[in-house]
Amino acid sequence: MSQNHLTLAFPLKTPSDTKVLTDHFSPMMPALFEAEDAIGTVHYSRFTVLSDKTFLFVADFDGEFGQLMLNLAKLAGPLFDTIFAHVDKPPPTPVADNAEAFVEWAAEHLLHPLTVFTAYSGVTAREIKALAADAAVESATQQLPFLVILPTRSRLAFIELQLLLRTMHSKVQRDLAAVGTPHFAQFVSLEDNQVGFFTVYDGSFDKYIADFTKNIGEVFDLIFKFTKDPPPSPCRRHLQEFIDFAASANRAPIGFYQAYPGLSVQDIHALVADREAGDKR
Numbered sequence: 001m002s003q004n005h006l007t008l009a010f011p012l013k014t015p016s017d018t019k020v021l022t023d024h025f026s027p028m029m030p031a032l033f034e035a036e037d038a039i040g041t042v043h044y045s046r047f048t049v050l051s052d053k054t055f056l057f058v059a060d061f062d063g064e065f066g067q068l069m070l071n072l073a074k075l076a077g078p079l080f081d082t083i084f085a086h087v088d089k090p091p092p093t094p095v096a097d098n099a100e101a102f103v104e105w106a107a108e109h110l111l112h113p114l115t116v117f118t119a120y121s122g123v124t125a126r127e128i129k130a131l132a133a134d135a136a137v138e139s140a141t142q143q144l145p146f147l148v149i150l151p152t153r154s155r156l157a158f159i160e161l162q163l164l165l166r167t168m169h170s171k172v173q174r175d176l177a178a179v180g181t182p183h184f185a186q187f188v189s190l191e192d193n194q195v196g197f198f199t200v201y202d203g204s205f206d207k208y209i210a211d212f213t214k215n216i217g218e219v220f221d222l223i224f225k226f227t228k229d230p231p232p233s234p235c236r237r238h239l240q241e242f243i244d245f246a247a248s249a250n251r252a253p254i255g256f257y258q259a260y261p262g263l264s265v266q267d268i269h270a271l272v273a274d275r276e277a278g279d280k281r
Helices: 016-039 065-084 099-108 125-135 155-167 169-179 205-223 239-249 265-280
Strands: 003-011 042-051 054-062 113-118 143-151 182-190 194-202 254-258
Touching: 003 065, 003 113, 003 182, 016 042, 016 065, 016 254, 042 125, 042 143, 042 182, 054 065, 054 125, 054 194, 065 099, 113 155, 113 169, 125 265, 143 205, 143 239, 143 254, 155 169, 155 182, 155 194, 155 205, 169 182, 169 205, 182 265, 194 205, 205 239
Parallel strands: none
Antiparallel strands: 003 054, 042 054, 042 254, 113 182, 143 194, 182 194
16 A cells, blocks of 8 residues: 655635634544544644644545545544634535545645655555554654745745755655654645645654754755755754754644654664565565
């Protein structure tokens, strides 16, 4: 089953809807997590506020987009009903009774990634959980989301950066793999000539950024040529400035779902390697 990534944009009616929505949204997260556990195909998900006009849902999952949306409509419909009360031109509600219309609306508001990364391609969330349970692996690593918004200098810079990221797909894959701690990552085009970098990683923020600059710093040095008010380059020589920039550009997640909390990228690699070795015996 293939792994996929989604960034879904909810256009809000008014700027005030952002605060009203976020104030009432966090208490609904346990119900969403329970639904995603039941669905079984979601690796990670999180909501965040992009701006006073847009709310985002970001997820990494197995299988088809349409099937995931149908399952979410069935099992987490009330949560999306709450969102749509604040959305401009929403689909019919309640979502649970209008699942196909919800899927069509979501497909029209899906932001397609420029490039994506996965640390363990082809392994499903269910398989990872099962392998960890069979091996009695103790979960000890903190997993964290990173939701960075990069404003570009102009419309032309935005277009050039999109082209750059598409052409650098292979290098981005190699460099993120070399970091060793990102689980999933995607670059996504956003409103107002911005690009989002959304990832889930292991360990502390400062260590992640230090490893990041060492292994994929060259990519971000190129990205910063198109970015408004970037940190000094090369970023590996200006680590603290890059840490400060990343911290200020990072958006707070709302409701971070983890299918297998505590398992590091290296834990998962070891579990998959042990399974493959066992299959050969």
